[in-house]
Amino acid sequence: MTSNSRIVALIVAAGQGSRAGGDIPKQYRRIGGKAVLAHAHDALTAHGGVSAIHIVLGEGEEERAQAVLGDRVAHFVTGADSRRGSVRAGLTAIAASGGADIVLIHDAARPFLPPSVIDRLLAALADAEGAIPALPVADTLVRSDGALMGDGVDRTDLHRVQTPQAFRFQAILSAHDDWDEAREATDDAQILRAWGHDVILVQGDERLEKLTYPEDFARAEARIVGARTTRVGMGYDVHRLAPNEELWLGGVLVPHDRGLAGHSDADVALHAIVDAILGALADGDIGSHFPPSDPQWRGASSDRFLAHARDLVLKRDGRIDHVDLTIICEAPKIGPHRDAMRAKIAEILDVPVDRVSVKATTTERLGFAGRGEGIAAQAVATLSLPTLF
Numbered sequence: 181m182t183s184n185s186r187i188v189a190l191i192v193a194a195g196q197g198s199r200a201g202g203d204i205p206k207q208y209r210r211i212g213g214k215a216v217l218a219h220a221h222d223a224l225t226a227h228g229g230v231s232a233i234h235i236v237l238g239e240g241e242e243e244r245a246q247a248v249l250g251d252r253v254a255h256f257v258t259g260a261d262s263r264r265g266s267v268r269a270g271l272t273a274i275a276a277s278g279g280a281d282i283v284l285i286h287d288a289a290r291p292f293l294p295p296s297v298i299d300r301l302l303a304a305l306a307d308a309e310g311a312i313p314a315l316p317v318a319d320t321l322v323r324s325d326g327a328l329m330g331d332g333v334d335r336t337d338l339h340r341v342q343t344p345q346a347f348r349f350q351a352i353l354s355a356h357d358d359w360d361e362a363r364e365a366t367d368d369a370q371i372l373r374a375w376g377h378d379v380i381l382v383q384g385d386e387r388l389e390k391l392t393y394p395e396d397f398a399r400a401e402a403r404i405v406g407a408r409t410t411r412v413g414m415g416y417d418v419h420r421l422a423p424n425e426e427l428w429l430g431g432v433l434v435p436h437d438r439g440l441a442g443h444s445d446a447d448v449a450l451h452a453i454v455d456a457i458l459g460a461l462a463d464g465d466i467g468s469h470f471p472p473s474d475p476q477w478r479g480a481s482s483d484r485f486l487a488h489a490r491d492l493v494l495k496r497d498g499r500i501d502h503v504d505l506t507i508i509c510e511a512p513k514i515g516p517h518r519d520a521m522r523a524k525i526a527e528i529l530d531v532p533v534d535r536v537s538v539k540a541t542t543t544e545r546l547g548f549a550g551r552g553e554g555i556a557a558q559a560v561a562t563l564s565l566p567t568l569f
């Protein structure tokens with residue numbers, strides 16, 4: 181694998197989910213408010229190396245799939261009666277749309293995919309045409325003899341095999357094309373191996389468990405709901421007060437004899453909140469998302485920057501628990517505008533207004549704010565994010 185390798189993900193989601201029961205196939209059921217298929221898509225997209233996602237669906241399921249995927253992007257392919265047939269249909273579609281160097285074949289029914297597993301798989305492809313995640317079997321294994329226990333099975337060297345399975349694309353495509361249709365195979369690594377290639381085992385992950393039976397969903401739900409962490413970020417910004425400028429503060433146009441100067445509308449309060457949210461996400465700062473050198477942000481309303489920060493939180497399945505803003509200036513008085521600012525910030529962040537605090541202070545006429553040369557703002561944002569990975 182080189183850093184230029186084109187890595188394409190293939191999610192198989194054309195099964196009936198008959199063992200899982202329920203009214204709809206398991207890939208469309210929700211865990212933590214998000215469809216199983218969307219979890220799998222997000223996990224693959226979150227790995228920066230994946231350049232395209234193909235999803236194999238049951239016949240006529242495109243609308244249902246797009247409904248649960250929202251604005252996530254994927255190429256849809258119609259599947260077959262067996263998982264093997266569905267994978268083959270997906271590989272054929274990838275070949276027809278430009279091919280790939282590497283393909284990651286993944287069950288939609290394995291929604292929790294840590295990026296570290298993908299890293300291990302891709303690294304292993306330096307030494308083989310295929311690599312799969314596997315976990316050693318830990319329990320005692322026995323055959324059943326009706327309701328009775330039969331002979332024990334030696335568990336030495338036995339592993340549970342998971343997905344995604346990583347392959348050099350041409351190798352797995354050829355192996356599938358050459359496979360005897362009369363035989364079944366429960367995974368793609370068997371097909372590659374039967375064609376004469378080595379497949380490397382890398383360490384799998386307990387979180388990758390496949391959703392197969394009804395009780396698996398309750399466990400998955402408990403995992404995602406329980407596993408959240410609180411993140412706190414802080415932001416600070418200053419802009420200069422200048423004549424002939426409008427004064428935008430906290431998303432509100434405040435009447436004043438001067439306004440704040442800057443590349444955008446210079447709303448120092450919203451900028452501080454954006455940086456606080458980005459800080460909690462550990463995702464750079466406002467300048468790295470909206471470079472001042474980019475002319476498209478000249479005079480831009482800072483509402484857009486704050487909406488962008490909100491969307492980054494939502495994309496990570498996060499929630500904005502609280503924002504605390506302090507505006508530091510001698511004038512104008514913030515009190516008369518406080519409620520309008522709180523309402524506006526809450527509207528942009530799409531949170532109840534009681535999660536937004538706006539405070540103000542002077543610096544007792546000391547420093548640049550005290551002399552009325554500029555306005556400063558600082559903010560603290562508290563987020564709740566999933567901690568699965």
Ligand SMILES: Nc1ccn([C@@H]2O[C@H](COP(=O)(O)OP(=O)(O)OP(=O)(O)O)[C@@H](O)[C@H]2O)c(=O)n1
Pocket residue numbers: 192193194195196197198199200207236259260261262263264266267286287288289290390391392
């Ligand atoms: N004809 C099929 C069968 C399975 N799959 C996909 O293969 C993955 C793993 O299969 P499995 O857990 O066996 O899913 P189902 O076949 O849906 O389950 P069941 O056997 O209980 O009906 C699932 O994401 C499933 O959607 C597929 O794309 N096409």
Ligand SMILES: C[C@](O)(CO)[C@H](O)COP(=O)(O)O
Pocket residue numbers: 263287340341342343366367368390
């Ligand atoms: C491919 C697979 O996920 C590897 O463990 C598994 O074999 C697919 O599930 P199935 O029940 O065998 O269809």
